[in-house]
Amino acid sequence: MCGIIGCFSQNNCYEKLFSALRKLEYRGYDSAGIAMLAEGEGGGKISVRKKKGGAEGLAGAPMAGETGIGHTRWATHGAPSDANAHPHVAGKFALVHNGIVENYSRLKAELAAAGEVFSSETDSEVIVKLIARAYAGDFFAAVSSACARLSGSYAIAVLCEDFPGEIVCARYKSPLVAGAGGGALYVCSDIPTLCGEAEYICTAADGEFIRICGGEIHFLDAAGREIPKTFSRVPPESRAQEKGRGSYMEREIAEIPRALADTLAGLKKTDFARCARVLRGAKRAFAVACGTAYHAALAFKDAAESDCGIPVLCHTSSEFRYRAPLVGEGDLVVAVSQSGETADTLEAARLAKGRGAYVLAVTNVAQSSLASLAHFTVAMRAGPEIAVAATKSYNCQLLCLYYIAAQMHFYKFTRMPPWFSSLFELPGAARAAFDCFPTMRSLAEALTDKRSMYFLGRDADVVTAMEGALKVKEIAYIFAEGYAAGELKHGTLALVEEGFPVLAVSTLSRLTQKTENALQEVKSRGAFTILLSQSAEVLAESCAACKCRLPDVCERLMPVVAVIPLQYFACRMCLERGYNPDKPRNLAKSVTVE
Ligand code: F6R
Numbered sequence: 001m002c003g004i005i006g007c008f009s010q011n012n013c014y015e016k017l018f019s020a021l022r023k024l025e026y027r028g029y030d031s032a033g034i035a036m037l038a039e040g041e042g043g044g045k046i047s048v049r050k051k052k053g054g055a056e057g058l059a060g061a062p063m064a065g066e067t068g069i070g071h072t073r074w075a076t077h078g079a080p081s082d083a084n085a086h087p088h089v090a091g092k093f094a095l096v097h098n099g100i101v102e103n104y105s106r107l108k109a110e111l112a113a114a115g116e117v118f119s120s121e122t123d124s125e126v127i128v129k130l131i132a133r134a135y136a137g138d139f140f141a142a143v144s145s146a147c148a149r150l151s152g153s154y155a156i157a158v159l160c161e162d163f164p165g166e167i168v169c170a171r172y173k174s175p176l177v178a179g180a181g182g183g184a185l186y187v188c189s190d191i192p193t194l195c196g197e198a199e200y201i202c203t204a205a206d207g208e209f210i211r212i213c214g215g216e217i218h219f220l221d222a223a224g225r226e227i228p229k230t231f232s233r234v235p236p237e238s239r240a241q242e243k244g245r246g247s248y249m250e251r252e253i254a255e256i257p258r259a260l261a262d263t264l265a266g267l268k269k270t271d272f273a274r275c276a277r278v279l280r281g282a283k284r285a286f287a288v289a290c291g292t293a294y295h296a297a298l299a300f301k302d303a304a305e306s307d308c309g310i311p312v313l314c315h316t317s318s319e320f321r322y323r324a325p326l327v328g329e330g331d332l333v334v335a336v337s338q339s340g341e342t343a344d345t346l347e348a349a350r351l352a353k354g355r356g357a358y359v360l361a362v363t364n365v366a367q368s369s370l371a372s373l374a375h376f377t378v379a380m381r382a383g384p385e386i387a388v389a390a391t392k393s394y395n396c397q398l399l400c401l402y403y404i405a406a407q408m409h410f411y412k413f414t415r416m417p418p419w420f421s422s423l424f425e426l427p428g429a430a431r432a433a434f435d436c437f438p439t440m441r442s443l444a445e446a447l448t449d450k451r452s453m454y455f456l457g458r459d460a461d462v463v464t465a466m467e468g469a470l471k472v473k474e475i476a477y478i479f480a481e482g483y484a485a486g487e488l489k490h491g492t493l494a495l496v497e498e499g500f501p502v503l504a505v506s507t508l509s510r511l512t513q514k515t516e517n518a519l520q521e522v523k524s525r526g527a528f529t530i531l532l533s534q535s536a537e538v539l540a541e542s543c544a545a546c547k548c549r550l551p552d553v554c555e556r557l558m559p560v561v562a563v564i565p566l567q568y569f570a571c572r573m574c575l576e577r578g579y580n581p582d583k584p585r586n587l588a589k590s591v592t593v594e
Contacts, residue, residue: 001343001592002086002098003027003072004176005193006157006167008212009184014062016184016197017070021055023193026386026589027098028074029054031085035094036065037159044164046094050085067165067212069157071096074588077104078121088125090116091132092161093142097124098189099174100593102152127156135160140211143168144222147209153343153593157187169210174592175341175369176204178217180231185212190341190590191234191367192384200231203367235366249387249475249571249581254434256564259392261427262381263399272407275376278358279404280411282332286325286357287314288348289336290591292390295467296362296397297336299559302460303405307417307556310408317344318594321351329356334404337361338385338393339590340368347594349373362400364393378404387582388589389475391567394467398560399426422554429561432551436532436565439548443530444572452479453501454522455566458486458515461505464559468503468566475584476573485518498526505566506533507550507558516542532565534558 003024007013017034025032033050047064051057055072071086077100078084087094101107104123111129112118118125130146139160147154153173160166169176169187179186179198187210188194191201202219204210208227209220219227272279285304287297294316301312315325317335321344327333333352337345340363349359349370361374364382371377380396402423409417447453453472455465466482473480483492485504496502502522506515512535519529523543531544534552550562574581 001027001074001588001590003189004096004098004155004157005070006187007184008067008165012062013066013068017068020193021070021072024072025055027189028072028588029583030075030080031073032058033085033087034058034068034070035087035159036063036068037164038065039164044161046159046161048087048089048094052080052082067159067167069096069159076100076593077123084120084122086124088120088128090128093128093132094159095128096157097127098155098592099153101126101150139163140168140224143170155189166213171204171208172206178202178210180217185217195234198234201234202229202231247581249389249391252385252387252392253567256392256395257427257431259382259396260399260430263396266379266381267403270378276411278332279408282310284311285332285334286327287312287334288317288320288345290317290342290344292394292467293336293338293397295463296394296401298463299398299460300401300405303402304408308405308408308412317348320348327352327355327357331357333357334360335370336397337370338364338390340365340370341590341592343592343594346370362397388584388587389471395560402557419554419556422557425553426560429551429553430564433561433564436548437568440565440569441572443546444569444576447501448576450501455480455482456485456504456518458511459508460559461507464505464562467563471567471570472573474587475570475581476577485515488518496522496525496527500527502527503530505562506531506538507562508555512538519544
């Protein structure tokens with residue numbers, strides 16, 4: 001949801017900003033912009049280059065300046081356009097913003113009544129106008145007093161022509177990190193972008209300001225008082241992946257076995273004894289997450305309820321935070337987020353913590369906001385995931401959540417569940433799932449022109465079906481529904497007609513016949529049926545027109561591998577239809593706004 005970068009370098013910082021923007025594009029790519037501040041006689045001069053489209057649109061002759069800010073946009077207020085692209089300028093100031101100013105209409109009306117003329121439809125322009133109006137010679141004070149008037153979320157970086165070499169930044173509920181290295185100082189929306197540039201980093205907390213001036217980085221409170229901070233080395237796992245052949249999504253699917261192996265190695269070293277009391281004592285648990293991570297949370301519910309006898313109330317974070325959940329002292333709240341920056345999941349976790357619950361985070365980013373607010377963090381080691389659609393991180397989330405369920409089992413019954421040792425077979429099984437790819441590729445070719453499809457399953461296979469459907473929707477732009485097979489006859493069957501694709505996942509021996517019944521029902525109405533199962537017998541006896549054999553691991557863990565062919569299928573559908581799987585329309589990787 002928008003990426004911001006700020007840089008000060010003794011030499012021209014244009015190239016540094018430009019290359020950072022290329023890395024930040026995963027956060028939004030509908031427009032991009034740079035503002036540079038060049039020191040001159042009697043102050044500085046701001047120049048701006050901004051454009052609708054990706055960061056590559058900014059390429060050209062380097063702009064002059066030692067200090068600069070940049071932005072990649074994911075539109076919230078105002079369509080993607082040159083005018084709505086950041087940076088926004090007012091008087092001597094230029095600003096980039098990530099977040100949403102929720103009271104912007106009121107502020108805009110007030111500023112318009114005072115004679116301000118707006119050149120964009122964004123909420124962000126309001127902030128720079130407020131700063132310009134508050135300015136009486138003190139740059140920091142102007143930014144601080146403007147921020148005091150904002151509600152919503154923001155990470156901003158601001159330049160002022162009277163202060164060459166200076167950037168003032170503020171953070172509230174949108175991520176912001178400062179970095180230093182290679183003779184340059186940075187502020188940025190994320191850590192991976194700074195990898196290879198900064199050697200040391202330090203994250204700002206909500207309500208804090210960062211001021212780069214005099215070749216130093218200062219953390220300040222709203223009154224300008226210094227906040228002591230410790231910088232840490234850039235973590236090696238944050239190092240950004242370099243783009244090789246094919247799309248990031250294809251490469252990230254290919255990385256699943258390694259990501260699972262790395263995550264397992266990390267899990268083995270994780271000291272769960274630190275949260276043993278909660279895992280043993282919790283009478284119930286909650287799981288909160290969004291999108292793909294929510295599907296992983298649903299799989300956790302299955303495992304924890306069936307194997308540990310602990311009821312798990314699973315909510316999408318956006319619902320959880322507004323529905324007065326009955327969460328409180330003694331509850332375990334598992335918050336799942338690849339990025340650790342998803343605004344709704346952070347708020348859900350904060351709410352739960354505020355009510356006295358114990359928050360256990362599962363995240364791929366060790367220094368994320370979620371990890372810092374949680375009582376305990378279980379780290380996925382999927383490595384950087386650049387493609388917007390989550391793939392390898394989902395497999396690793398499932399692995400972590402099953403591992404946590406196994407720990408709950410251990411602390412409750414003093415032994416691991418019977419499937420615990422099978423966790424270690426997952427990297428190999430994931431690699432074996434690649435054998436399904438030729439079938440999935442042919443299937444994608446055959447179904448390219450379809451406009452909609454169903455994914456069916458029962459019990460844990462419903463979760464896999466839901467995740468498969470989400471992938472197809474978000475990158476191939478085909479309407480897909482992931483559905484419980486038993487529910488078909490209660491409405492959805494009405495849509496099935498000649499040639500309608502229905503893909504069923506059937507990995508649970510006690511339910512294979514039930515899933516087969518559903519396939520029979522749709523087939524009799526003309527559906528094109530597809531079945532995925534690890535059982536040769538089930539496949540042999542099925543009426544499905546297309547069959548695909550999954551690798552065999554214990555049933556509890558099948559969701560980790562059964563989803564892989566579906567991830568690949570969605571990617572192939574997307575490519576067959578001529579789209580870019582890495583940058584689906586209307587989406588961004590890190591959803592840091594509500
Ligand atoms: C779908 C996808 C999203 C994310 C969701 C949560 O492919 O990537 O649905 O899963 O936005 O993101 P995190 O896990 O970063 O909280």
